Amino acid sequence: MRIGPLARLALRTIGYHWPRTCLAAGAIAASVATLLVTHTVSERQAERSSRLLERFEARYLVAFDSYTTTLDAEELARHRPQLERAGVVRRHDFLLAPFVDEADPIPLLLCGVPAPEPDELRGLFTLVEGRRPRPGAAEALVERGLAERRRLGIGDSIRPFEGREPLLIVGLFARESDVASADVYAPLSVVQRLRQRPGEISFSLLEVAPGRRPEEVAAATAGVLHEMRVLTLGAARARATAAAAPLRLVARSLSLVVSVLAATVVFLTLWSTVSERAADYAVLRAMGFGPGSILVGVLCQAAVLGGVGTAIGTIAASAILRGVVSNVHPALGLWPDGSVVGATVAATLAVVVAGAAIPALRAARAAPTTLMGQTM
Amino acid sequence: MTVPVVIEARKLMVEYARGRRVLDGVDLVLQRGESVAIVGPSGSGKSTLLAHLAALRPPDGGEVVFEGRALASRSSGELDRFRARHVGFVFQRAALLPFLTVSENVSLALECLDPDECGDRVSRVGALLEQTGLADLADRRADRLSVGEAQRAAVARALVKDPPLVLADEPTGSVDEAAADLVVDLLLGGRPDRTVLIATHDTRVSGRCGRVLSIKGGQLV
Numbered sequence: 001m002r003i004g005p006l007a008r009l010a011l012r013t014i015g016y017h018w019p020r021t022c023l024a025a026g027a028i029a030a031s032v033a034t035l036l037v038t039h040t041v042s043e044r045q046a047e048r049s050s051r052l053l054e055r056f057e058a059r060y061l062v063a064f065d066s067y068t069t070t071l072d073a074e075e076l077a078r079h080r081p082q083l084e085r086a087g088v089v090r091r092h093d094f095l096l097a098p099f100v101d102e103a104d105p106i107p108l109l110l111c112g113v114p115a116p117e118p119d120e121l122r123g124l125f126t127l128v129e130g131r132r133p134r135p136g137a138a139e140a141l142v143e144r145g146l147a148e149r150r151r152l153g154i155g156d157s158i159r160p161f162e163g164r165e166p167l168l169i170v171g172l173f174a175r176e177s178d179v180a181s182a183d184v185y186a187p188l189s190v191v192q193r194l195r196q197r198p199g200e201i202s203f204s205l206l207e208v209a210p211g212r213r214p215e216e217v218a219a220a221t222a223g224v225l226h227e228m229r230v231l232t233l234g235a236a237r238a239r240a241t242a243a244a245a246p247l248r249l250v251a252r253s254l255s256l257v258v259s260v261l262a263a264t265v266v267f268l269t270l271w272s273t274v275s276e277r278a279a280d281y282a283v284l285r286a287m288g289f290g291p292g293s294i295l296v297g298v299l300c301q302a303a304v305l306g307g308v309g310t311a312i313g314t315i316a317a318s319a320i321l322r323g324v325v326s327n328v329h330p331a332l333g334l335w336p337d338g339s340v341v342g343a344t345v346a347a348t349l350a351v352v353v354a355g356a357a358i359p360a361l362r363a364a365r366a367a368p369t370t371l372m373g374q375t376m
Numbered sequence: 377m378t379v380p381v382v383i384e385a386r387k388l389m390v391e392y393a394r395g396r397r398v399l400d401g402v403d404l405v406l407q408r409g410e411s412v413a414i415v416g417p418s419g420s421g422k423s424t425l426l427a428h429l430a431a432l433r434p435p436d437g438g439e440v441v442f443e444g445r446a447l448a449s450r451s452s453g454e455l456d457r458f459r460a461r462h463v464g465f466v467f468q469r470a471a472l473l474p475f476l477t478v479s480e481n482v483s484l485a486l487e488c489l490d491p492d493e494c495g496d497r498v499s500r501v502g503a504l505l506e507q508t509g510l511a512d513l514a515d516r517r518a519d520r521l522s523v524g525e526a527q528r529a530a531v532a533r534a535l536v537k538d539p540p541l542v543l544a545d546e547p548t549g550s551v552d553e554a555a556a557d558l559v560v561d562l563l564l565g566g567r568p569d570r571t572v573l574i575a576t577h578d579t580r581v582s583g584r585c586g587r588v589l590s591i592k593g594g595q596l597v
Contacts, residue, residue, distance in 0.1 A: 288485075
């Protein structure tokens with residue numbers, strides 16, 4: 001038996017039962033949309049942070065006070081000779097300053113970048129227009145999406161902190177979608193000046209001597225900077241991953257619940273259809289359709305439901321990410337990852353097959369004498 | 377000249393619940409080209425006999441032999457192919473798939489055949505619909521047909537693959553006289569070498585068949 005006629009029969013069957021078809025496709029769509037959105041919100045952010053740290057893992061240690069407090073660069077400067085003896089050849093201080101623009105009430109991140117900046121930093125974004133800020137000048141690079149939302153261009157200015165000097169926009173950059181990055185970059189000294197705290201930094205990347213690995217110098221460096229935290233970037237990455245675990249667990253649990261609900265709805269939909277259509281399956285068996293053909297026919301119905309539901313769910317997820325999530329969290333990106341969509345389609349197929357298996361087996365076992373019962 | 381035997385039931389025995397024998401050692405020989413009516417009261421085993429001749433279920437005893445080979449010796453797939461190629465079955469109720477059109481219901485019977493076995497499907501279906509007077513209703517959905525129209529479509533579905541054996545279970549039981557005449561015309565008016573077995577209560581139908589058998593208490597009398 002060829003698959004074409006079975007697929008056509010499946011299409012006509014689910015078209016005939018369109019209300020329950022809509023219900024099942026809607027359940028699958030909800031499942032797909034939940035999987036895509038929760039993954040993007042929970043997992044992608046953790047993955048992007050992890051990839052950011054990964055970039056600096058080979059050559060740097062990170063020194064910081066805590067995740068929420070800043071420290072004075074002078075504290076590090078005082079230990080310079082001991083740090084050099086421990087194997088640290090250079091410091092790259094950064095200051096992260098969240099700010100809320102009154103015209104766009106979404107928390108944004110301003111990053112004070114040292115001069116010279118680490119080579120690895122250049123890989124985080126691509127300058128698409130203009131130039132980089134000059135050291136010490138009140139100039140900034142602005143993320144292209146933010147500039148578009150705010151209708152900003154080169155030559156315009158942005159004022160991160162009310163009542164303080166503005167930053168002249170001299171360049172626009174594009175994010176790399178798989179790596180976390182700030183929304184605005186400016187020279188470190190300028191950001192410190194805006195914050196009115198000279199010497200304030202969020203963390204320092206400690207560059208280890210050529211030929212040495214960060215793990216080798218971590219202990220000695222931590223001994224020197226015993227009043228602050230010193231981690232390899234690998235350890236920092238592990239901590240970030242662990243910190244995101246509860247959110248991931250919630251997201252995965254939610255996805256699991258929705259998937260089970262979708263499988264249940266598919267099961268109930270196909271079960272009721274198969275129950276109502278028992279006489280049809282008996283006719284098909286009497287005409288020479290084998291049990292395998294009937295089983296494939298019901299699975300075709302499930303596949304159509306899965307295909308329609310997945311398409312609607314993907315579109316819905318994209319709309320949610322574009323219309324809601326991207327406004328709340330601009331850095332996350334607007335579209336689900338292709339690999340995530342692929343994995344979601346595979347998971348949905350598994351869900352649909354799981355839901356369709358028992359009804360399909362029941363249909364395949366339909367006795368061809370069912371229709372003759374009243375007269376036998 | 378000996379007329380070949382198409383299908384034969386030998387000592388066919390079927391038991392239902394509590395050991396009640398619905399068929400009790402039925403012997404039946406159907407030759408090529410003959411039309412046979414089986415008459416008998418409700419519950420006498422007419423439909424059961426048809427179901428076993430079509431290999432819709434295995435008997436509890438005896439055997440059915442089609443063109444010299446016992447059906448019991450065939451695999452499940454071979455029995456499916458047997459029904460697809462050699463048997464046209466008409467149920468008492470039309471049993472059309474309600475979400476398909478008339479022409480789709482009729483052509484569905486050809487889907488189990490290889491493409492080279494059924495030739496030009498469209499012309500075969502069209503010809504059958506012309507014969508059954510359903511050409512104008514070809515695109516009408518089956519659940520919008522009258523009972524008589526539906527039964528004619530069911531006959532067209534049984535005949536479209538041009539089977540050598542047609543089994544009809546009370547094909548006129550739910551239609552009026554005029555429609556019944558047309559249904560019987562269709563069943564008996566095809567190729568001359570076709571064997572037709574009709575289970576019926578209707579003496580007008582049995583009267584048009586070449587042979588009439590009576591079944592009572594699970595036995596041909």
